[in-house]
Amino acid sequence: MITSWFTWEKLCHVMNTRLKGEMFKACYSHVKGELVIQNSNPQKDSIRIHQDQPLPFLFLQPIHPPGQKVPIFTDFKPSRFVEAAIAGTDRDIRLKFTADQTLIIRIRPPKNNVFFISSAGFDTFKKSTDQVIHFDATPASFQTLSDDPRLNDHWKKRLRKLYPDLSWPELQQEIARANGQVLGGRFILLPLPQEKFNPHRFYDTYRHYVTSRLKELHFKPEKDRLMSTLASRAEKVSRRIRQLAKTEEQADLIKRYRIYGDILMTILNTLQPGQEKAEIPMELRPLGFPDTIPLKPDLSPQTNAQRYYNKARKLERARQESRETETALHKEYEELKAKATELEAIDSLIDLRKWSKKNKDLLTRLNRTENPQKADTARLPYREFF
Numbered sequence: 001m002i003t004s005w006f007t008w009e010k011l012c013h014v015m016n017t018r019l020k021g022e023m024f025k026a027c028y029s030h031v032k033g034e035l036v037i038q039n040s041n042p043q044k045d046s047i048r049i050h051q052d053q054p055l056p057f058l059f060l061q062p063i064h065p066p067g068q069k070v071p072i073f074t075d076f077k078p079s080r081f082v083e084a085a086i087a088g089t090d091r092d093i094r095l096k097f098t099a100d101q102t103l104i105i106r107i108r109p110p111k112n113n114v115f116f117i118s119s120a121g122f123d124t125f126k127k128s129t130d131q132v133i134h135f136d137a138t139p140a141s142f143q144t145l146s147d148d149p150r151l152n153d154h155w156k157k158r159l160r161k162l163y164p165d166l167s168w169p170e171l172q173q174e175i176a177r178a179n180g181q182v183l184g185g186r187f188i189l190l191p192l193p194q195e196k197f198n199p200h201r202f203y204d205t206y207r208h209y210v211t212s213r214l215k216e217l218h219f220k221p222e223k224d225r226l227m228s229t230l231a232s233r234a235e236k237v238s239r240r241i242r243q244l245a246k247t248e249e250q251a252d253l254i255k256r257y258r259i260y261g262d263i264l265m266t267i268l269n270t271l272q273p274g275q276e277k278a279e280i281p282m283e284l285r286p287l288g289f290p291d292t293i294p295l296k297p298d299l300s301p302q303t304n305a306q307r308y309y310n311k312a313r314k315l316e317r318a319r320q321e322s323r324e325t326e327t328a329l330h331k332e333y334e335e336l337k338a339k340a341t342e343l344e345a346i347d348s349l350i351d352l353r354k355w356s357k358k359n360k361d362l363l364t365r366l367n368r369t370e371n372p373q374k375a376d377t378a379r380l381p382y383r384e385f386f
Contacts, residue, residue: 001151001155001186001187001188001189002055002057002186002187002206002209002210002213003055003056003091003107004091004150004151004152004155004189005086005089005090005091005150005151006150006151006175006189007180007187007189007206008058008086008091008093008107009086010180010189010197010199010202010206011058011084011093011203011206012084012085012086012093013197013199013202014060014199014200014202014203015047015060015081015084015095016083016084017199017200018045018060018199018203019045019047019060019081019084020081020082020083021080021081022039022040022041022044022045022080022081023039023040023041023078023079023080023081024037024038024039024040024046024047024078024079024080024081024097025038025039025040025078026038026065026071026076026078027071027072027073027076027103027116028065028069028070028071028072029069029070029072029125030066030068030069030070031050032052033050033051033052034048034049034050034051034052035048035049035051035072035114035125036048036049036063036069037049037095037103038063038065039062039063040078042062042063042064042065043062044062045060045061045062046060046061046062046063047059047060047095048060048061048063049105049114051107051112051113051114051125051126052112053109053110054217055210055213055214055217056107056109056112057210057214058105059207059210060203072125073103073116073123073125075116075118075120075121075123076101076116076118077099077101077118078099079097079098079099079101080097080098081095081096081097082096082097082098083095083096084096085137086137087135087136087137088136088137088138088139088140089140089149089150090106090108091106091107091108092104092105092106092107092133092135093105093107094135094137099118100118100119101116101117101118102116102117102118103115103116103117104117104133104135111128112126113125113126113128113130114126115128115130115133117133142168143167143168143169144168145159145160145168145171148168159171162190174190174191175189175190175191176197177191177195177196177197178190178191178192178195178197178202179191179192179195179197179198179201179202179205180202180205180206180209181205182205182209187205187206187209187213215348215349218349219348219349219352222349222352223343223346223352226343226352226356226363227340227343227344229363229366229367230336230339230340230343230366231340233336233366233369234333234336234337234340237329237332237333237336238333240325240329241326241329241330241333244322244325244326244329245326250315250318250319251319253315254312254315254316254319255312256289257308257309257311257312257315258308258309258312259286259289260293260305260308261305261306261308261309261312263278263280263284263293264278264293264301264304264305264308265302265305266284267281267284268301268302268305271295271301271304272301273297273300273301274297274298275295275297275301276294276295276297277292277293277294277295278292278293278295278301278304279291279292280292280293293308335362339359339362342355343355
């Protein structure tokens with residue numbers, strides 16, 4: 001019920017309790033999908049409205065205006081907060097300010113938005129075709145749970161199971177006095193015994209749940225992404241090590257090429273230009289070698305011998321370079337395994353952020369290696385934070 005009509009109604013009570021008469025001076029955004037209504041006094045509560053999925057929320061908190069921000073509703077004039085009210089059946093909240101200014105917060109995924117209405121005109125936080133907003137704060141009354149559009153089908157079924165003996169008007173009274181609690185990982189508006197609604201207590205419960213839920217929602221995908229990055233690089237390193245290991249098999253070939261060169265130089269005087277192969281005398285033939293040595297007929301006998309020496313040297317250099325590369329790759333592979341073990345043991349977003357900060361250079365290098373096309377991508381004019 002964290003985004004239900006009843007929760008947002010209680011948030012209106014919270015705002016009316018905490019913001020009455022406060023002066024607000026501007027509206028801006030510095031996080032994607034988030035609007036801030038800035039209190040003139042940064043030590044007092046500003047209004048922070050986050051509208052993107054997976055969890056829209058509204059926080060009241062002191063905010064110091066960031067250096068980088070995008071002005072929103074530039075016609076908004078410094079004015080005092082007058083009142084927050086919710087529509088009778090829709091999740092539309094109206095914030096009234098002096099100077100004849102109104103903000104309508106709409107929570108209707110995927111069409112969440114904030115509308116600004118004043119004598120200067122009409123504006124929207126997100127692009128919208130809606131140019132006229134009808135807001136009706138007339139209280140609605142429903143006698144049966146099934147007829148009430150303010151709850152979704154999931155909560156209608158659950159409330160029937162939890163309170164089968166209460167009528168819907170009686171159950172609404174129970175919801176009205178609840179300060180919220182967490183059961184089964186869900187935020188619900190069912191009261192504790194002898195509980196009375198307290199805006200401050202409700203807001204503390206609401207904020208704690210949203211903060212915890214956001215951490216959960218972002219922790220696992222972020223950890224999985226980092227684990228995937230490490231695993232992907234480790235697999236590529238392992239595959240490259242296996243490929244380089246095959247160069248050790250070339251030791252016999254290097255030896256053979258050198259012997260070919262030595263034999264050709266020994267029998268040089270017996271060779272004639274244009275030969276395609278040279279017969280190896282029995283006394284010079286190593287065990288297991290063929291009877292002949294392939295030659296290039298367009299090359300002289302001496303050049304053919306030099307060609308085998310060159311091939312042996314080239315393979316030897318490649319073999320040495322492979323050994324050095326393989327040593328470095330083995331070291332990288334062990335580092336990746338160690339980092340993956342550290343990461344696997346992390347079970348909180350705070351520790352995950354600390355680990356990412358500590359291993360910033362490694363992650364930057366891996367990102368550049370795995371996604372070279374994204375290395376020079378332009379930075380967006382906002383940042384995400386928790």
